[in-house]
Amino acid sequence: VQLQASGGGLVQAGSSLRLSCAASGRTNSPYVMGWFRQAPGKEREFVATISWNGGTTYYADSVKGRFTISRDNAKNTEYLQMNSLKPEDTAVYYCAASRYAGAYRRGEDYAYWGLGTQVTVSS
16 A cells, blocks of 8 residues: 655645545555654654544544545545644654554554655744
8 A cells, every 4th residue: 555645735724624534555445544643852652543444533632623634535535624733843744654443542553654745833
């Protein structure tokens, strides 16, 4: 499975962005998809995850209520709608996929990763 993230950019605090992650290759099997981010000088952190059918989602406390993860399996694409952006949301955002149904916030559970898209939020 190959993943390509897009949609990042430079925005002001309080703005919104929508990230997309298109999957290609062997996408005919169920897989969990997630978003992680890494800010300069910090470790990668979990942002959100969504189950194969979209029925279950989890969020990091820092983004809960502001970010929404979704997916369109017909398009093999997942999305991350980010509202009320804050300067502390500045990071490279990575999409990830896992065939492990129990994958959640541990990056090690995800076998497939995109290259990342930069999100910069100015104050």
